[in-house]
Amino acid sequence: NSKVIQTPRYLVKGQGQKAKMRCIPEKGHPVVFWYQQNKNNEFKFLINFQNQEVLQQIDMTEKRFSAECPSNSPCSLEIQSSEAGDSALYLCASSRRGNERLFFGHGTKLSVL
Amino acid sequence: GDSVTQTEGQVTVSESKSLIINCTYSATSIGYPNLFWYVRYPGEGLQLLLKVITAGQKGSSRGFEATYNKEATSFHLQKASVQESDSAVYYCALSDQSGTYQRFGTGTKLQVVP
Numbered sequence: 001n002s003k004v005i006q007t008p009r010y011l012v013k014g015q016g017q018k019a020k021m022r023c024i025p026e027k028g029h030p031v032v033f034w035y036q037q038n039k040n041n042e043f044k045f046l047i048n049f050q051n052q053e054v055l056q057q058i059d060m061t062e063k064r065f066s067a068e069c070p071s072n073s074p075c076s077l078e079i080q081s082s083e084a085g086d087s088a089l090y091l092c093a094s095s096r097r098g099n100e101r102l103f104f105g106h107g108t109k110l111s112v113l
Numbered sequence: 114g115d116s117v118t119q120t121e122g123q124v125t126v127s128e129s130k131s132l133i134i135n136c137t138y139s140a141t142s143i144g145y146p147n148l149f150w151y152v153r154y155p156g157e158g159l160q161l162l163l164k165v166i167t168a169g170q171k172g173s174s175r176g177f178e179a180t181y182n183k184e185a186t187s188f189h190l191q192k193a194s195v196q197e198s199d200s201a202v203y204y205c206a207l208s209d210q211s212g213t214y215q216r217f218g219t220g221t222k223l224q225v226v227p
Contacts, residue, residue: 004158033215041122041202043217056213091159099147099208102215104159 003027006092006105007074013082013112021108022074025094031055032069033102034077037089048098049075055098082112115140117205119218126195126225134190134221136179136205146207148181148188149215154201162190162203197225 005024013019025032034046047057049069057067064083069075079086089109093102116139126132140146150162150172163172168183179190188205202222208215 035217041219043204043219045214045216048214093159098213098215099210101149101161101164102151102159103161104151106158 004092004094004103004105006090006108008108009106011108011110013110015083015112016081017112018078018080019082019086019110019112020076020078021090021092021110022076023092023094023105024074025069025092026103029094029096029103031095031098032075033091033093033095033098034067034075035091035093036086037091037107039088043091046077050098079110082110084112086110087112115142115146115207115209115216117207117216117218119205119221121221122219123222123224126223128197128225128227129194132190132192132195132199132223134203134205134223136188136190136218138186138188138205138207140186140207140209143207143209145183146209148179149206149208150177150179150188150190151204151206151217152201153204153220159204195223195225197227199223200225 003026033048036044048055067077089107091107093104147166149164152162153159163174165172165181171180202220204220205218
């Protein structure tokens, strides 16, 4: 069973508000991924880290989205100014290596009203 | 770009019948991707079902099997006899060898009926 912990499970924000979600990866997993899963079940890769360093991120992430994985603290994903189109399930996953199996959290379901 | 396609959004199968869930992939920038099947049971998080990293090989878990077919660029999931407890959403995925990302299909919801 996965021990990736994501909080909160549900997040409701108004347009323009900040939305922040957290993830504690499984112990011993240096690689962390963030995905956005929309209502059509499409997974969109947002960003990934190896330890505290960003490995890859998409353009969308570079604008309104910010993420970090500080040492000895939970990883976080923050949307600076939420838009209706950001409503989705945000999934955090960790692994020992990026090409190995991913261990997922339950996700944070964001609703932007 | 690289992508994974699952053509069926939902499949309904009677208990004890056989199952096949289709998955094809495009890996234009990856020579030999790693291939995965993940499953999300109701109320649970996404978890690995099986993984195959070598073309031509078969992976199996919990009675499910999938063969990495590089020629057909397919990784179909099969089970000879499904049970109600198999009702879940199944996702096909691929990763490149360096592990910079994993790409997912849109999932196939399996409903097993008595």
